[in-house]
Amino acid sequence: MTTSRAPHPSARGAELTRLPAYRSTDPTAQHPDGVIDLANNELALPPLPAVAESLRHNADRVNRYPDPTARTLHHAVSRHFATGPEQVVVGPGSGAVLQQFLLALCGPGDEVLYPWPGFDAYPLLVALAGARGTPVPLTAAGEHDLPAFAAKADARTRMVILCSPHNPTGRRIPQTELREFLAALPPHVVTVLDQAYLEFDEEEDTSDLDLVHARPRTVLLRTFSKAYGLAGLRAGYAFAAPDLAALGRRTLLPFSVTRLAEQAAQISHDHPQQFASRLELVRSARTRLCEGLRAEGLAPLRSYGNFVWLPLGAAAERFAAAALGAGVRVRACPGEGVRISVGGDEAHRRVLTAARDFGPPGG
Numbered sequence: 346m347t348t349s350r351a352p353h354p355s356a357r358g359a360e361l362t363r364l365p366a367y368r369s370t371d372p373t374a375q376h377p378d379g380v381i382d383l384a385n386n387e388l389a390l391p392p393l394p395a396v397a398e399s400l401r402h403n404a405d406r407v408n409r410y411p412d413p414t415a416r417t418l419h420h421a422v423s424r425h426f427a428t429g430p431e432q433v434v435v436g437p438g439s440g441a442v443l444q445q446f447l448l449a450l451c452g453p454g455d456e457v458l459y460p461w462p463g464f465d466a467y468p469l470l471v472a473l474a475g476a477r478g479t480p481v482p483l484t485a486a487g488e489h490d491l492p493a494f495a496a497k498a499d500a501r502t503r504m505v506i507l508c509s510p511h512n513p514t515g516r517r518i519p520q521t522e523l524r525e526f527l528a529a530l531p532p533h534v535v536t537v538l539d540q541a542y543l544e545f546d547e548e549e550d551t552s553d554l555d556l557v558h559a560r561p562r563t564v565l566l567r568t569f570s571k572a573y574g575l576a577g578l579r580a581g582y583a584f585a586a587p588d589l590a591a592l593g594r595r596t597l598l599p600f601s602v603t604r605l606a607e608q609a610a611q612i613s614h615d616h617p618q619q620f621a622s623r624l625e626l627v628r629s630a631r632t633r634l635c636e637g638l639r640a641e642g643l644a645p646l647r648s649y650g651n652f653v654w655l656p657l658g659a660a661a662e663r664f665a666a667a668a669l670g671a672g673v674r675v676r677a678c679p680g681e682g683v684r685i686s687v688g689g690d691e692a693h694r695r696v697l698t699a700a701r702d703f704g705p706p707g708g
């Protein structure tokens with residue numbers, strides 16, 4: 346008897362099957378062996394006390410649906426940044442908000458440029474929208490190659506995604522270069538500036554939304570997952586000109602932002618002092634981690650995020666294996682380098698033990 350594989354129910358199904366799965370560690374397998382996870386750029390601190398209290402308070406209301414369009418979150422963001430609600434888009438995480446814009450603006454025949462290596466979800470979300478993704482390699486210094494982006498942007502290019510501070514290198518795009526680049530882009534191209542890690546950059550003013558006014562085809566993408574430490578709750582947002590923002594709201598999956606997430610995000614804005622001192626903790630831990638790695642003969646890049654990048658090239662996986670051996674999981678980008686999230690003292694001690702065992706990168 347011959348067996349033949351069942352055909353895909355649709356051409357789209359066949360296309361989806363070919364997509365790479367999102368790379369991640371299995372959260373259920375994270376801790377049984379005592380391994381500390383520094384592979385996901387999470388905040389290594391527990392929620393603010395007021396957020397934890399709100400979660401307890403709202404726990405017995407989960408039989409009720411949340412607001413389908415997350416108006417509490419929408420207005421909280423608009424109030425906090427003193428911007429009109431018509432310029433705000435919210436969603437269950439900034440990855441979801443990016444998807445909302447991709448679904449609203451891009452489809453078959455459109456091209457989306459994004460930096461690479463970059464956030465693993467970019468190629469996936471672009472493909473899910475049916476558009477064609479074109480990765481634009483970073484420079485050898487781990488920076489965006491803006492001239493290469495400009496050279497590739499043509500009539501088919503619908504969107505350019507930039508990320509600053511950049512995941513995984515932690516480098517940021519200098520303001521002057523960014524503004525010159527945006528001003529020279531053809532008007533049919535929308536730029537999404539992914540600012541998931543912006544709050545960790547002490548030199549950035551997070552309340553400055555001028556880019557949206559300077560070039561109205563610009564979307565600023567933000568999240569509560571990183572600096573606010575709400576990754577497990579899913580709340581993200583974006584700023585854009587009113588016509589663009591209206592499109593980003595159209596594609597929000599109704600009820601996808603939970604009440605727990607809305608409340609926690611709103612409360613997070615009410616505690617600016619606690620927030621600022623946590624950011625300071627992360628920045629000084631980042632400095633210590635870099636100094637420790639340098640003392641072991643490695644060359645981490647100056648990072649503006651809550652993570653550190655070691656450009657180890659072909660030795661990336663060997664370092665990640667050494668780290669796992671020392672009880673800490675880091676993210677290897679094969680052939681490129683290793684990204685290490687900023688963690689607590691014990692996690693850093695293990696990373697430095699791994700660095701010592703690892704020896705020189707070429708060894």
Ligand SMILES: Cc1ncc(COP(=O)(O)O)c(C=O)c1O
Nearest residue numbers: 438439440464512541568570581
């Ligand atoms: C650059 C970048 N953008 C966006 C996200 C998505 O974050 P979230 O969907 O949790 O807001 C991440 C998460 O790691 C990221 O690294």
